[in-house]
Amino acid sequence: MTKNSAKDDKQQKQQSGNEGITQKPGTSITEWVLAGISCLALLTALGYLIVDGLSGRNGTAQLIVLPVEVTATNGGYVVEFAAENHAGKSVAAVEIRGELRNGDEVVEESSATLDYIPQQSERKGALIFRRDPKAHELRLFASGYSEP
Incomplete structure (x- = not known):
């Protein structure tokens, strides 16, 4: 074997080895x-x-306030409520008002503020009255809100 043929064999082996590595x-x-x-x-x-x-989920909030339960306490009566937001718009600082009425006359008022009501959801709270809500006409409603 000559030096040239050994060199050629070595180059062929390197080339065949490189073929497996290259992609x-x-x-x-x-x-x-x-x-x-x-x-x-x-x-x-x-x-x-x-x-x-x-x-089209923008627009006016659609807030509905419904009484859930009335409980007598030492200091008066607690009216628990559920405030539902049926709109596609979230609202914040929702002012909930309640009135006890005797015909057209407002006998007593109470209010509470809910921090946030997301779109298509419900939050609960309570109003406190001194007089019995069962003896009067109870009206619950949202009186204002701000945009978050």
Whole structure:
């Protein structure tokens, strides 16, 4: 064996060894799959935001206040209520008022403030009266709110 043939064998071995290490240029299947999943997630998020933005969920809050329970205490009567927000708009600092009426005359008033009522949800609270609400006409209503 000559020096040249030994050198040629060595170069061939290096070239054949390098062939296993080098990769073809391009994108692997794993990269394509991850790119597809990412694209699908992005399109889903964009679609949700577009539908949510066009759904017309702005406007006036629709607050309904309903009595839940009346309990007698040492200092008077506690009227528990549920305030429901049926609109697509959240509201804050919701002022809830209650009136005990005898015909057209307001016998007693009470109020409470709810910090926050998210859209399509309900929050509970209570009003305290000195007179028995069962002996009068009880009216509960939201009298004001602010935008969060």
